[in-house]
Amino acid sequence: MKKQKAKLLVLKDVDLIDGNMDNIQKNMVIIIRNGIIEKIRKYGELEIPKGGQIITLSGKTVIPGLIDSHVHLCQSGVDDFMKPFAERLITKFKRNCLITIRSGVTTVRNMPGVRGYRIFKYRKKVAQGKIVGPRILASGPAITTPYSYFSILSFLPFSPFVRFFIERLFGVRGLSIDVNNEKEAKEIVRRLKKEGVDFIKTITPGSPYYPFAKEEKMKLELLQKGLKKEQIEASMQPEILKAITEEAYQLNLKVACHNIYRPEEFYEAVVAGANSIEHSPIGLMSEKTFDLMKEKGIFWVPTIYAFYNWKNIIDNPELFETAEIKELIPEPLHSHGKKSLQQLRNDIKNGGIWGKFYKEMEPLQQKYFPENLKLAIEKGVKIAAGVDCGAGGAGYVPHGQLYKELEVYINNGMSEFSAIQTATKNAAELLGIIDKVGTIEEGKVGNIVVLESNPLKKISNLNNVNLVIKRGDIVYSKDVEL
Numbered sequence: 166m167k168k169q170k171a172k173l174l175v176l177k178d179v180d181l182i183d184g185n186m187d188n189i190q191k192n193m194v195i196i197i198r199n200g201i202i203e204k205i206r207k208y209g210e211l212e213i214p215k216g217g218q219i220i221t222l223s224g225k226t227v228i229p230g231l232i233d234s235h236v237h238l239c240q241s242g243v244d245d246f247m248k249p250f251a252e253r254l255i256t257k258f259k260r261n262c263l264i265t266i267r268s269g270v271t272t273v274r275n276m277p278g279v280r281g282y283r284i285f286k287y288r289k290k291v292a293q294g295k296i297v298g299p300r301i302l303a304s305g306p307a308i309t310t311p312y313s314y315f316s317i318l319s320f321l322p323f324s325p326f327v328r329f330f331i332e333r334l335f336g337v338r339g340l341s342i343d344v345n346n347e348k349e350a351k352e353i354v355r356r357l358k359k360e361g362v363d364f365i366k367t368i369t370p371g372s373p374y375y376p377f378a379k380e381e382k383m384k385l386e387l388l389q390k391g392l393k394k395e396q397i398e399a400s401m402q403p404e405i406l407k408a409i410t411e412e413a414y415q416l417n418l419k420v421a422c423h424n425i426y427r428p429e430e431f432y433e434a435v436v437a438g439a440n441s442i443e444h445s446p447i448g449l450m451s452e453k454t455f456d457l458m459k460e461k462g463i464f465w466v467p468t469i470y471a472f473y474n475w476k477n478i479i480d481n482p483e484l485f486e487t488a489e490i491k492e493l494i495p496e497p498l499h500s501h502g503k504k505s506l507q508q509l510r511n512d513i514k515n516g517g518i519w520g521k522f523y524k525e526m527e528p529l530q531q532k533y534f535p536e537n538l539k540l541a542i543e544k545g546v547k548i549a550a551g552v553d554c555g556a557g558g559a560g561y562v563p564h565g566q567l568y569k570e571l572e573v574y575i576n577n578g579m580s581e582f583s584a585i586q587t588a589t590k591n592a593a594e595l596l597g598i599i600d601k602v603g604t605i606e607e608g609k610v611g612n613i614v615v616l617e618s619n620p621l622k623k624i625s626n627l628n629n630v631n632l633v634i635k636r637g638d639i640v641y642s643k644d645v646e647l
């Protein structure tokens with residue numbers, strides 16, 4: 166696919182949702198010059214400049230380029246970090262980028278994956294236009310606690326010297342970095358800054374078994390099944406997280422904190438000053454957590470759709486066999502995903518550890534989300550949408566599914582307009598790029614999605630994309646091969 170260059174692009178007779186106003190402005194003209202939105206006027210109120218590409222879009226709706234605040238572009242949602250060489254990473258990355266762009270997403274905050282340093286090279290190729298994809302803000306490896314499920318130590322308990330080579334051999338280098346104390350925390354943040362990260366990702370609750378481990382009987386069972394005590398109890402000390410956020414603040418980096426199990430840990434991350442908390446806790450959030458988030462301007466990125474989808478696919482494995490899924494997750498990854506799905510289903514049946522985790526914890530995530538969301542909205546906590554597309558371990562969520570996250574918000578009481586803002590204006594604020602993107606305004610970057618119909622009427626209309634414009638270039642067109 167070649168990019169079509171247009172120094173001057175005019176979108177004529179569009180219905181505009183600009184991301185600021187909770188309404189639709191009919192029959193508008195948008196002029197984009199050299200990638201920047203120059204003018205927005207009512208159709209007929211200005212002379213259309215000559216010499217550019219003029220597209221008449223009567224009846225279509227335009228919205229700001231969408232922003233996904235939580236994706237893994239180097240993974241495809243089928244535990245493929247366990248199979249790092251099943252497909253060339255660049256092949257996978259390019260496909261996931263294209264799927265993302267076609268879904269109207271022009272900016273992403275990319276989370277860790279295997280070979281986590283590669284993303285800096287890929288980010289550059291996208292910025293140079295050599296790969297068609299969204300603008301990427303990248304974290305590189307996650308900072309986590311030793312023996313957490315994201316820690317290399319969980320997989321490779323060798324001496325640091327041996328690990329160095331094994332990490333490279335198995336391609337897991339760059340997934341995560343373990344931190345042991347506050348001094349190390351600050352050093353790691355500085356090192357990551359030098360590597361070129363746009364933000365820091367931390368994983369504080371290290372163990373999915375932790376909530377079980379409080380019961381002695383369960384803990385014993387886990388130990389008998391071969392898990393180490395450190396693995397079961399892994400959790401980052403709040404002082405270490407505080408050291409990370411403080412150092413990051415000094416270096417002008419934001420901190421995203423993965424927090425998925427206990428509401429108390431979620432609260433600790435808020436106190437420590439993370440800029441966003443990723444995922445949804447299994448438990449009711451306290452008023453004081455949301456009050457403090459509102460006060461400090463901390464965002465919540467629930468990634469709730471991944472959990473809904475996970476359950477749905479496990480209960481109905483035929484959903485993983487559709488032509489659409491096979492296109493989004495092609496071979497050999499699809500077969501790998503099918504196998505791990507079957508394993509999990511067996512594990513659930515036989516009462517294995519992971520099966521037990523799924524059965525007891527999974528319903529809780531969905532049980533508490535509606536109430537937590539209601540309270541967050543009531544308290545005025547800003548929410549940014551992320552889908553965890555590509556994440557391994559849970560979800561089976563392929564790329565390009567952002568609208569489905571918004572659907573869950575709306576089904577739980579959020580307005581359509583606010584839902585769109587979670588994937589535009591709010592997300593741009595969280596990413597620290599609201600001066601450039603997130604809304605359609607004169608002077609901002611020309612990132613625009615043209616939809617066949619109005620998403621305020623039905624949010625799934627977001628999935629019917631006609632054109633995607635990034636920096637004034639048409640990067641996807643439904644009707645024309647570019």
Ligand SMILES: [Zn+2]
Nearest residue numbers: 235276553556
């Ligand atoms: Zn994730």
